[in-house]
Amino acid sequence: MSPSHPSGQTEKNRSTGLFGRLRDKLAATQRSFTRGLSDLLLGNRALDDTLFEELETLLLSADVGVETTRHLVSSITDQVSRKQLKDAPAVYGALRQGMLAILEPCDRRLTIAPERPFVIMVVGVNGVGKTTTIAKLANHLKNKGLTVTLAAADTFRAAAIEQLKTWAGRLDIPVIAQHTGADAAAVVHDAMNAAVARKADVLIVDTAGRQHTQEGLMDELRKIRRVINKTRPDAPHEVLLVLDAGTGQNALSQLKHFREAVGVTGLALTKLDGTAKGGILLAMARQTGLPIRFIGVGEGMDDLREFNAAEYVDALLPAP
Structure with missing residues (x-):
């Protein structure tokens, strides 16, 4: 008989599997966008105008749009100017948080109300x-x-x-x-x-x-x-x-x-x-x-x- 697993561990494995499968499905976006951002922000790049211009280009190429791109990049440059972000990996983390802040209000699942049909x-x-x-x-x-x-x-x-x-x-x-x-x-x-x-x-x-x-x-x-x-x-x-x-x-x-x-x-x-x-x-x-x-x-x-x-x-x- 297989050893039992704590329910939390089972749920963690299931969630990890979901993330993995979704990453696989989003391969086209990952190739052009995710890898580009990783190359740009997970190294030892200086936080200068060139980096932010390249970041803007990557976001626009993924169809994030001009207004949303400006919002994300402006938020990051403000944090850099206030010394809240000190290196490129910190910018990567800030970008993740910025995206999540935009998407979370739209994370509202379809609820089938009691009305029938x-x-x-x-x-x-x-x-x-x-x-x-x-x-x-x-x-x-x-x-x-x-x-x-x-x-x-x-x-x-x-x-x-x-x-x-x-x-x-x-x-x-x-x-x-x-x-x-x-x-x-x-x-x-x-x-x-x-x-x-x-x-x-x-x-x-x-x-x-x-x-x-x-x-x-x-x-x-x-x-x-x-x-x-x-x-x-x-x-x-x-x-x-x-x-x-x-x-x-x-x-x-x-x-x-x-x-x-x-x-x-x-x-x-x-x-x-x-x-x-x-x-x-x-x-x-x-x-x-x-x-x-x-x-x-x-x-x-x-x-x-x-x-x-x-x-x-x-x-x-x-x-x-």
Whole structure:
């Protein structure tokens, strides 16, 4: 029989494993950003203007954004001028703390409130991985013991309806769908009634991927929201915007338009495993303060992770 381990040690091992796996998934960001920072700040470099200029360049290259980069670097240079940071490794530690201070307010997990059905409306432009994210989210909620129903309200693309049906079949989750070209709001109306009749815990509504600049299509999103709200005055309980981390600063423009149209309440950042622009989370957090509910770091069903600020900073900038 294997020797027993103290529960604290088991939890520590589990956490270490999570950090390790996340670091592996964030390999692209690490190559261009983390290693660059390590080379810059974990040596014996003098704390001069050249070092801070190189630090700015690294942050900007990771899509941290101009405003957030200035905030981080200004905070560090202020600490240096007050003699609070005396060498490059101390700057590395201060940068870790600065990033954590930006991200922690956005570390707010999606809580399924008692209202039934709890309605999650998922929005985003084409190509961000929205439908796959919905499937992963449904799997995540099902694993928590919740019953989930899906609404295939992306009626513009037959492929989207079929994709959602395929995922629903694999997960053994009911999906409410109509034919391609059907009125999306009508699909949502049927799905709301079905979720109530089935006493489902959660209804996840897929919507057509659209460019945020197409006003007519954004009007349809508003209509879907009104239909949900008419059936349940307190719904949707969550409007989750799915963004591709690889699009960098363009994701902020998408967020602005969707937020104005349908009132985004949470974010899911996908494809972080394939981008060198992992700093976009910092820009999002600093500029919007919106909850980052999930990050997508791979194709597997378990690769949609609940966002954890400390874990993310540790994966990007491991403690020396």
